[in-house]
Amino acid sequence: MSCRNAEQLARALPAGRQTRQRGAVLHVLVDCPDFVSAQQLHALITADGIGVGLTTVYRLLRELETYGQVDVVRDDVGERLYRIRPFGRHRHYLVCRSCGRSEPVDADAVEAWVDRIGEAAGFDAIEHTVELSGICAACRTTTPPVADEGEPSCR
Numbered sequence: 142m143s144c145r146n147a148e149q150l151a152r153a154l155p156a157g158r159q160t161r162q163r164g165a166v167l168h169v170l171v172d173c174p175d176f177v178s179a180q181q182l183h184a185l186i187t188a189d190g191i192g193v194g195l196t197t198v199y200r201l202l203r204e205l206e207t208y209g210q211v212d213v214v215r216d217d218v219g220e221r222l223y224r225i226r227p228f229g230r231h232r233h234y235l236v237c238r239s240c241g242r243s244e245p246v247d248a249d250a251v252e253a254w255v256d257r258i259g260e261a262a263g264f265d266a267i268e269h270t271v272e273l274s275g276i277c278a279a280c281r282t283t284t285p286p287v288a289d290e291g292e293p294s295c296r
Contacts, residue, residue: 176222
């Protein structure tokens with residue numbers, strides 16, 4: 142997987158509104174190895190002493206989603222979680238319901254399945270979301286599995 146940095150991500154967005162706050166959001170998001178919520182991302186940024194409004198975080202995440210720069214899943218209560226998308230690659234993930242760790246799954250198999258379903262139904266240009274969740278091996282060994290509501294490890 143090709144890694145992306147904040148500058149590359151900023152260049153993928155339309156020109157304009159390149160503020161210090163937006164740059165801070167991008168830098169912290171790029172450092173997150175797993176999915177992160179807008180609130181978690183905001184907490185990480187403000188913990189670094191950078192003044193960024195939660196609205197700015199939400200707005201930028203929506204923009205990144207619109208331009209295909211992040212993958213999005215929902216947690217067990219429906220909150221949207223974000224992760225930087227590798228260059229040009231729509232991905233699917235298996236997400237641990239206990240610790241939030243995510244692992245990419247074979248996207249080619251999922252994409253082939255989506256294509257077959259669309260073709261059989263006479264549809265094209267299909268957009269889709271596939272969300273898989275479970276309990277990872279590390280969390281199965283701890284008793285009882287408890288969801289970590291704290292900050293993700295993005296550094």
